[in-house]
Amino acid sequence: MKFVIIGGDAAGMSAASRAKRHMPEMDVIVLEKTEDVSYSACGMPYKIADADRPMDDLVVRTADVFRNKQGLDLFTGCCAEAVDVKNCSVTGTIDNGESFRFFYDRLLIATGGRAIIPDLPGFDLPGVVALKSLADGRRIKDHIKVNAVKKAVIIGMGYIGLEMAEALRARGIEVDMVKPGPDLLPWMPRELAAEAKRELEANQVRLHLGCEINGIDKTDVRLGVNCNGRTLPADMVLVAVGIEPNSQLAADAGIETGVGNAIAVNHKLQTSNKRIYAAGDCADAYHVVTGQKTWIPLALRANRAGWAVADHVCGKATSLEGVAGTAVFKVFNLEVARTGLSFEESNRYGFEPVDVTIKSRSRAHAHPGAESIWVNLVGDRRTGKLLGAQMVGREGVAHRINAAAVALHAKMSVASFSQTDLAYAPPFGPVWDPLLTAANQLLKKMI
């Protein structure tokens, strides 16, 4: 059996390793267009923040380890360009200019996502960067060093933008952040987003909300981001307006795509062509709350989907459950977390949402060092079900969100969630965990 995998990042390498572990005799062929496989992409902002450590700390396993220890046929510098579904082959070009063709019995498309670059003047200038691949990370780190970057503009205020704001401030770089929309973290309730805003401003990050971007100029030495009639000078411009799935290769081969242009897959990660799987940031998933398709590119899902593909290719019964859209990120000293649907999303999906926002504490009454924890909880008036949770605070947020995530997977009602036996000790929270206080309040509003 020939199992060909396009893309050697989280999903692709997870699938490759696991398939080889299950069936050592299988031909597992991985085609990766860059030279990097298996690295901690989400760790990049933290390595950019640290001038003393190399980006390559993030490499978990090198290509040679996969080749020599695991016996994978791993080809880096190989860009897949077309899938011939009739003849079951993949063709493309090696970076030395030669072309290749591999035949497959089973194919996994794990081409990931790419940073969206707006089609505006100057976004191709040197010094205008995006952060997606490890090569991008190295480039940004080099650019900061070589050009002694003093001022940076970040376009976009999503996870990556915010994590990079922290990283650049850690390097002593002045940071301006710009976006056209009027709200920071628009999916959050106002009180929670205000905490994030305060934290950014307390760390001298200048936020320019509601600023339409017209383009980027270059003067002698500096870049200038033109927005709303003014120009923000910068030695580096980071474009962080979001990512999109690399699904063109699949679409060109006649494979169905769906929500957010991602490759449509079933619970076995099969595409519309049953010999072809898709996993990772290029593929969609079912949402555990809506039951409908969603596209939420997240690292855990990519790894898990890669494993599930390997299991199915090796003949194991496989059915991957959905995602809850659980995410956490750090904004300087603030932990920001979410799972499930926001109030607005709940409305959009036809629920009858009720929500509550409460402020609690990270430690018990009279315990020193307590910080505020904000919780927003959303329930469905019609079914009584929990729909989503969001939290912001300086401690005790990142892992607390998981209790709500598990409740969403279990399709728990707010009433049942409010009765869960969560841990209590004075250094770690109040007797009534902030999530329970929120659930109790929400329950009152739902009746």
Added chain:
Amino acid sequence: MKFVIIGGDAAGMSAASRAKRHMPEMDVIVLEKTEDVSYSACGMPYKIADADRPMDDLVVRTADVFRNKQGLDLFTGCCAEAVDVKNCSVTGTIDNGESFRFFYDRLLIATGGRAIIPDLPGFDLPGVVALKSLADGRRIKDHIKVNAVKKAVIIGMGYIGLEMAEALRARGIEVDMVKPGPDLLPWMPRELAAEAKRELEANQVRLHLGCEINGIDKTDVRLGVNCNGRTLPADMVLVAVGIEPNSQLAADAGIETGVGNAIAVNHKLQTSNKRIYAAGDCADAYHVVTGQKTWIPLALRANRAGWAVADHVCGKATSLEGVAGTAVFKVFNLEVARTGLSFEESNRYGFEPVDVTIKSRSRAHAHPGAESIWVNLVGDRRTGKLLGAQMVGREGVAHRINAAAVALHAKMSVASFSQTDLAYAPPFGPVWDPLLTAANQLLKKMI
């Protein structure tokens, strides 16, 4: 309607306040034998640790606030001695020597628990103390100050003993801990208990396991704990061998008691006498994993049960779900947490347990400052269900356990739990949360 409550601690005051909020016209009478109501009992070790802060920081609301602001008939210094179920009355003695009698329409027994004091010579000597009430806490703090305590012996190595070891070391007091059993935290897998042991020893706590205690002596100035033929000198001896429910008053009135001698209650917190409720550390509960009765005295349950009693007394539909036995405590810089059943408990309850113990990290690959996290997960081979989880680590343990606790409430299988979408960001954990790594490993062993 006359609603009489015996005991003005967590369960009793929660019930009293809530009943009065629901029905301001109701006569709510609380009889409390001490002078303290509504304080954070679990916070006591942390206030003993801090020479500069008074114990009374732990008081959340004083008796006068309950009387004046909430309109409760709250009688402190009133010790209930008998319940006459025929005439629906409670009799007892006020601390000025007068006796009282109150008639009730509904009665809540919330008499809590008491420290077990072994029936051995010398346990009544001055300087031999136990920590249960706020008065105990004040006494211990005073004793340390007045006697300039330099050496303490703690008998018992449960939560309270371990938290007090940390508190006393923070005061510069030498600590010996003694117990007859051979194992520290015997309900834990060896690897996890070993971490706690190392942490205690690293903080100069001397552990004497397998030491039968024969009694306590007093010489001129010092106490001496006699065990295994030797004497451990001490300026203070803390007895922390466990607590037992204060259920005698109920038993004397013919009310059924059950597991651990606690007062037996149904899901509405009613005792065998339907006009009489019990809540808090004196009452039992259903365990969500076994479905059977259990007695696990915990603060959250006491508060929650108090509320449920008030709801039912006020005519609201009430059904309190069970407990998972979730607990967390700090051992110096270590977080120790559990929920559900241990492997041995699972066996005892007739499950077919399989367990796994793994070591993971508190932060992502290459992220600075990562610490080890140990996880033990127990599943049932017969049903595939998750039965329990235990964790130990220096960070990221206290709130992580809640994900497993919610899974137990939802009666989730290990397979489903392993598919939950838990939060990931490099500062907060690996891509595969330690709980998921454990679930993946456990799943392999269960098939």
